[in-house]
Amino acid sequence: MKIDVLIAEIGSTTTVVNAFNGVKEGNEIEFLGQGQAPTSVQEGDVNIGLKGAVESLKQYLDVDVLEYDEMFATSSAAGGLRMTVHGLVYDMTVRAAKEAALGAGANIHLVTAGKLRRTDLKKIKNIKPNIILLAGGVDYGERDTAIHNAELIRELDLDVPLIYAGNIENKEEIKEIFADSKAKLYLVENVYPKIDQLNIEPTRKVIQDVFEEHITNAPGMSSVRDMVDGPIIPTPGAVLLASKVLKEDMGDLVTIDVGGATTDVHSVTEGSEEINRILISPEPVAKRTVEGDLGVYVNMRNIVDLIGIQELADRMSIYKNELEEIIENHKPIPKSDIEKRFVEELTLEAVLTAVQRHAGKLRNLFGPSGKSTLAEGKDLTKVKYIIGTGGALTRLAKSKEIMSMIAKNNKGDGLFPTREAKILIDNYYIMASLGVLSKKYPEAGVALLKKSLGIN
Known part of the structure; x- marks a missing residue:
């Protein structure tokens, strides 16, 4: 065939x-x-x-x-793409670098702001990152912190690719620092070139290129690379890529991926003009957050603790000892009706918690001139579609009902999707695949995604 x-x-x-x-x-x-x-x-x-x-x-x-x-x-x-991220001010260059790394599909194991300490360096060595991302300072602004951090990282003598995406004035100095090191150096445009300006797409692209060049040497991966046409990209990055392609065709959207170990939320939206006018700091159009404590199998007990075992038993209309037995014998794929009911409750809590962490909120401030309202974080109020993918949301019968609770869970100050957002399911569970396909065949990728989502 x-x-x-x-x-x-x-x-x-x-x-x-x-x-x-x-x-x-x-x-x-x-x-x-x-x-x-x-x-x-x-x-x-x-x-x-x-x-x-x-x-x-x-x-x-x-x-x-x-x-x-x-x-x-x-x-x-x-274990995916392990990264550490190091910048100057957390709410500025550090956050911009973090957005770039997460959007590329990375799993961030350490984030630091300001000058690295000995304890930070010890953590970097223990993490054994696949890539280190170094930023800091707007263009032609503060220089010393990034140079200080680069020199300390150089002294670790790690054979790890290092991406520099900070103050443009430091590029020649960074080149000198890593001139004779084991680490391959990549110089990228500043992720935060001016105050309140993000420039994360160039760094995202380089992270994925570095992933292909350095990370695909897992055992046997070289032979896989010989079989493959085009780049091998991190799976979470492929889901965000699929979401971005869909957004161009359909409009603003958020994709929720509930897995056994993590729950990822990918949003692609500019937000509303009204919220943008009162936003404290800029947000990327395409944003990914990964909740490493929210999984319906590996991290199942974390979600149980969030709900509370008695509350969960009450929701399921069973006795506490029955629930404890289900927890003790929990399997990756639920079989019985009560096991499926259990996973539905876990998935609901994972979805609501992950969206709450991903979405921004309104803040009321009171001063001499009275009350003023500001916004912080990602504005999801203009999202037209909520897409469910991943093992849980593509296989559970109540997936749409679960995602419909997002808008209902808004307590008034959250910048959540509204009740008008249409809920769609990636029925074929192929969103990551079609993110990759869309790099070469964008029309085919969109057409297949629409079929999987049940859109003609």
Whole structure:
């Protein structure tokens, strides 16, 4: 059987392969099916998992031979893209650098503001980051902090790619500092070139390029790279990319991805003019937040603690000891009705908490001239669509009902999506794949996404 495109999602635990036909212009776009297998990092070769997923796909399609014209891939194998971020002032350059890193699909393990201390350097060594992002100072502004931090990081003698995205005046100095180091240096435009001005897209692009060049050397990944056409990008970055492509076609949106370990929220919206006029500090059009404590399997107990075990038992109309037994025997994929009910409550709490953390809010200030209202954080009030993806929201029967609670959960000061926002589900669970596909075939990517979302 001949297929146009295969797209592999190489995760930390599972590898999925999706098959598509008709991606060339003028053809009928079709999602053929999906195969999956354990990623096989522990076996020392992720290629084993990829081959297993292809075999699974062949069984699904009931074919002995599978040929394809092109293959693309995303990866979060080996724990994803670990980064540390270091800037000057937290609410300015540090936050801008953090937005760039998260939007590129990174998992941020350490954020520091100001001059690095010995304890910070110890943490960097223990984290063993895949990439270090160094920023600090607006262009032609403060210089010393970034130079100080660069010199300390250089002394660590790490064989880790370093991206400098700070004050433009420091570039030559940073070059000198890392001239003879193991670290490969990337010089990028300042993420915060002027007060209240973000410039994060150049850094996002370089982070993904660095990921491809340096991080795909996980065991067996080199052979995967030989099979793939185009770049291998971080899976969360692919979801944000898909959201950005959809926004251009459909309008402002927010994508919620509830997984076993984390809950990610991706929003693509300029917000309202009214809120922008009173916004304390700028927000990126495309924003990603990752809640590492909110997962419906690995981090299930964190969510149970957020709700409270007695409150959760009351919601499920069961006794506390029954709930404790369900918690003790919790599985990655719920089977019985009561297990599904349990995961629905976990998912609801994960969605509401993650959106509350992602969205901005209004603040009332009182001064000599009376009350004034300011806004801080991301404005989601103009979002037209709320999209659910990830294992939980694409498989639970009450996913739309869960996401409809977002607007109802607004206590009046949150910049949440309104009740008018339409709720859509990524029924095929292919959003990350189509983010990758859209880099080369944007029209096909949008068409397939719309099919998965149930839009004609």
